[in-house]
Amino acid sequence: MSGIGTSAFDEERLQSEIERYHNQLDTETERLYSLATEAREKGLDFATEVEIPRATDLADRTEKLLEEYLDGLEIAESIRTMLLDEDRETTAIKIACQVSRQMMERTGDQQRSIDAGLRVGLAILTEAILVAPLEGIGQVRLLNNMDGTTFLSIDFCGPIRAAGGTAQAMAVLIGDMIRSELGLAKYEPTFAEVERVKEEFGLYRAGMQYKPTPEEIDVIVKSCPVMINGESTEDIECAGYREVRNIDDGRVRGGVLLVIGEGLCLKAPKLQKHVERLDIPGWGFITEFANRGKKGEGGDSSIFTPRKIKTDSRFMKDIIAGRPVFGMPNEPGGFRLRYGRPRASGLAAAGMNPVSMKAMGSFISVGTQMKIERPGKACAVTPCTEIDGPMVLLDDGTFVRINEEGHWNEIEQQVRAIWDNGELMLGFGEFLENNKNLVPSAYTTEWWAAEILDSIKNQDDLEFLYSNSNLDKSSVPQTTPWDLRRRLRSKSERLEVEWMLRDWHKSLRNLDIDWAQTVAISKRWEIAVHPSHNPQWSDLSIAILPDLIDALANATVEDGCLRISDAVLGWVAPLVVESAPIIESVPNNQTNLRRKENTTNKISTIEQIGKHSIDEAIIDELSESFGIQQHGLVKSALMCLGIEHHHDGDDIIINEKWECLLEGLNLKIENDQIKIHDMKSIKERLEGIREATNIVEIEEERITVLEAEKRAARIKAETSARQKGEGIAATEQAGQEAADSIEDPGPKDGDALLNAQILLDENDVENSLWIIRKISQLQWKDSAPCRIGCRMGRPEKSAPREMKQKAHALYPIQNYGGPQRLLATAVSREGSIRVTVGPRRCLRCERETPHVRCHHRTIKDEPKECGGRTVPAERRGAHLRNRMGELTTIPLSDILEVKRISLGLDRLPERIKAMKGLTSKAQYPEPIEKGILRAIHDVSAFRDGTVRYDMIDVPVTHFRPKEIGTSIEKLIDLGYSHDIRGEPLTSDMQVLELFPQDFIP
Ligand SMILES: [Zn+2]
Structure with a gap:
């Protein structure tokens, strides 16, 4: 890239830019508000002032929202100051405590102080834009x-739902911090109080994101230092624990269940973060919850911690029929995790190659919500062209990765199966935000580039790189990497140097490296084989390696391609099923999207595909999705590894990148023939796996027997205790003691067992990669360690928010307007209509009219109205009625004539759509001019009289002018004068940073 180094971090310019931007926002808001105020002051509308109050920031909003609870206490400034140093959640905690302390000093009223503090905390958490506080x-x-000690009980009500799980859980935490600050005791629930909550969970029927188990409820209710309480929200009554101390009545309390289920249980990891950082006592139980699912099931066999990534299938809950699943947790074929953040991304958004979107039958488009396994619950999808698209199988057997949309359009009709979804890009911050551990990253080009960059230490290294890659000298910065690294220490040059290092990295990342080059580079710097030559070894079972190697030994090299003869003898393409994409559900819970693949096809095909056979016993071990029955040994192995190939008759041809396959399996080429080097290590490994499996099975059997013994002893002891008439607790204890009395002698050979467990876990994680690392001279890193289970959430669209029946005017015309409800039709026959409207009285002429301005003419034939402001007309018993409307005759034609003149129109628009009737209580029609104006501009009104447009909410931080179709002149006018490198904006391909409040429609 050119133009590097002309400008660095121009603090002054950036400062003035953002100031100008804020001033511009302020000025424009001011202008619009005064315009609106002026308009409203004319009194043509019901309200004479602008209803929406303005608050400058979160601090201001919080103070205004909670005015009635604060007793004049001013808090905005301290919130503002604290937000400068702390995040929102920490601020919420600290300010809440501070407010209750101050209220205590002011009023001496504990209850009121807690109330105020808690609400302030909740307001800050919810940005002070919800009614939750x-x-x-x-x-x-x-x-x-x-x-006799006093504890704190907080009543949660239905609207707490809107605050979201995090705020619900935080509210409890904040309540507890205030409690301990005011010296109140911890809540000690009685047995009945705990059981009551369990019963309520059992009875609750409304949808919940998470329903804790009775054991979990037990832990939470007993350990939570404040009482989570609330008013009854459901009609269902508890039967077992109806009258319980501290709980008002017998019905189910929805708020309590929400806060415990969606708040404390689901958001435990987030709470844990604060509990640990602020060192809050009494919340150890939350750590237990947060770690739930992190430990293996055999958590008590202490020393052994598996490397295998724990999967989590909660994202599959409440799946809706018709919305596809794109992959199960960590199953081959699903989306592979890639760390990073595309420009059109941020929190709760994930990047995906546009071809992947198309390949998913367009179920996914920009902005679609996906439910994901980790790190969060869901994400919006945004396009990113720099990551892998899907790998597909075509009807002629070609297996290919598609990264370009053009390519996809060419082959779409030939696609028979989607073998691999491609990559899903998620940011590191996403994991941080959700307080989840990072999972291993695949070996990517960015990683490779970073290793190379660090390895270039002198001119010799650099020359080596130039002669062993097609790196273009003119495409990289003039300054060498080692020089740049040295200059990083200089503060003044820092930014410029960082940019140049980035340019180096970018050039290296985008290098196209061939096999000879990657070997040379790997050997010189001892770094792993380039990602483009790194098959997905860890997906391939070691068991098939001996047969695969035998098969490959017969391959020949022709014109730089690898030909494997008769590998697809008898292969037929999977049949096309002409219907919507199907999700194939096969054993081994493999359910990635296999499009157009016919399951019945498998049964009818010939037993053996290709001439390379494989042991029946091994076939049984492989998962069916591996496809060996359908595609034969070689082809299914190649697809599993992700190696592109095509067919030539009954042969498989691999055009390029086959060298890594041979190298990994330690096969050498001599005179274009393949020679097997040795298979000893593979056989040893297979033997080791068999032995380990045996050891673990014996131990499992031993434990099963032991547990059965314990169970029998427990039942016996409990039965006899019950017969003696002991209570529940005593019976349980007797059972426990009896079970404990049977000793566990432990495994026969503890060390052997541990080693076996480690070996099996390692094999589970690495599969063939382990053996490749052992027998190849080169270094290999895992290219697909983590796949993220995901399914479609809800589809998103952006569209005007309209009523089902579009309307320009909120004006009732009953059936006068015909089926289209047109004003023109309504006045075409008689000129007057008789409709139900609320009565008002003119302050000027005292006559009645439904309009906010009196419509009666002063002189009958002159198109001029009285125009007096009106007030609601009084009616006896009006307050008892649901609606105020009365059947009234309105000279609509005359009114429209007057409005046309006053709006300065030659003629009215033909199609002004109105309403059949009004559903508001007062039933006063809108000023009809509004409808005329809306019809002219073709905007329709929502039922509350607003004109709305619902947009998809997707984060974006940077853009190129070309992408959004805005001219450079206009952008400069909006304040986008320089690109991210500080260069003046001149081209529509420059990358610009989006101002914080701007959005791209
Ligand atoms: Zn009047």
Whole structure:
């Protein structure tokens, strides 16, 4: 890239740019508000002032929202100051405590102080834009434990749902911090109080994201230092624990269940972060919850921690029929994780190659919500062309990766199966935000480039790289990497140097490296084989390696291609099923999307595809999705590894990148013939796996027998205790003691067992990669260590928010307007209509009219209205009625004539759509001019009189002018004068940083 180094970090310019931007926002807001104020002051509308109040920031909003709880306490400034140094959640905690302390000093009222603090905390958490801080918390109460000490009880109500799980859980935490600050005791629930919550969970029927088990409820209710309480929201009554101390009545309390289920249980990892950082006592139980699922099932066999990534299938809950699953957790074929952040991305958004979107039968498009396995629950999808697209199998047997949309369009009709979804790009911050451990990354070009960059230490290294790659000297910065690294220490040059290092990295990342080059580079710097030559070894079972090697030994090299004769003898393309994409569900819970593949095909095909046979016993071990029955040994192995190939008659031809296959398996080429080097290590490894499996099976059997013994002893002891008439607790204890009395002598050979477990786990994670690393001279890194289970969430669209029946005017014309409800039709016959509208009275002429401005003419034949402002007309018993409307005759034709003149129109638009009737209580029609104007501009009104457009909410931080179709002149006008490198904006391909409040429609 050219133009490097002309400008660095221009702090002054950036500062003035953002100031100008904020001033511009302020000025424009001011202008619009005064325009709106002026318009409203004319009194043509019901309200005479602008209803939406303005608050400058979160601090200001919080103070305004909670005015009635704060007793004049000013908090905006301290929130503002704290937000400068702390994140929102920490600020919420600290300010909440501070507010309750101040309220305590002011009023001496504990209850009121807690109430105010808690609401402020919740307001900050929810950006002070929801009603949750007002209506989500009913009241806080100080109740008594059995021992007479006072504890805090917080009533949660339905509207707390809108605050989301994090805020719900945080509210409890904040409540507890205030509690301990005010010296109140911890809540000690009685047995009945705990059981009551369990019963309520059992009875609750509304949808919940998570329903804890009785054991989990037990832990939470017993350990939570404040009482999560609430008003009844459901009609269902508890039967077992209806009258319980501290709980108002017998019905189910929805708020309590929400806060425990969706809040404390689901958001435990987020709470844990704060609990540990702020060192809050009494919340150890939350760590237990957060770590749930992180430990293996055999967590008590202490020393052994598996390397295998724990999968989590919660994303599959509440799946809706018709919305596809794109991959199960860590199953080959699903989306492979790639770390990074595309420009059109941010939190809760993931990048995907546009071809992957198309390949998923267009179920995914920009902005579609996907439910994902990790790190969060869901994400919006955005396009990113720099990552892998899908690998597909065509009807002629060709197996190919498609990264370009053009390519996809060419071959789409021939696609018979999608073998691999491609990559899914997620940011590191996504893991941080969700407080989840990172999972291993695939070996990617960015990683490779970073290793190379670090390895270039002198001119000799650099020359080596130039002669062993097609790196173009003119495409990289003039300054050498080692020089740049040295200059990083200089503060003044820092930014410029960073940019240049980045340019180096970018050039290296995009290098096209051939096999000889990657071997030379790997050997010189001891770095792994380039990602483009790195098959997915860890997907391939070691068991088939001996047969695969035998098969490859017969291959020949022709014109730089590898020909494997008769490898697809008898192969037929999977049949096309002409229907929507099907999700094939096969054993081994493999359900990645296999499009157009016919399952019945498998049964009818000949037993053996290709001339290379494989042991029956091994076939049984392989997962059916491996496809060996359908594609034969060689082809299914190549597809598993992700190696592109095509057919030539009954032969498989691999055009390029086959050298890595031979190298990995330690096969040498001599005179274009392949020679097997040795298979000893593979056989040893297979033997080792067999032995380990044996050891583990014996241990499992031993444990099963032991547990059965314990169970029998427990039942016996419990039965006899029950017969003696012991209570529940005593019975349980007797059972436990009996079970414990049977000793576990431990495994026969503990060390052997541990080694076996480690070996099997390692084999599970690495599969063939382990053996490749052993027998190849080169270094290999895992190219597909983690796949993320995902399925389609809800589809998104952007569209005007309209009523089902589009309307320009919220004006009732009953059936006068015909089926189209047109004003023109309504006045075409008689000129007057009789409709139901609310009565108002003119302050000027005292006559009645439904309009906000009196429509009566002063002189009958002159198109001039009285125009007096009106007020609601009084009617006896009006407050008892549901609606205020009365059947009224309106001279609509005359009114429209007056409005046409006052709006300065020659003629009215032909199609002004109105309403049949009004559903509001007062039933006053809108000023009809609004409808005329909306019809002219072709915008339709929502039922509350607003004109809305719902957009897909997807984060984007940078853009190129070309991508958004805005001219450079206009962008400069909007303040986008320089690109991210500080260069003046001149080309529509420069990358610009989006201003914080701007959006791209
Ligand atoms: Zn009047």
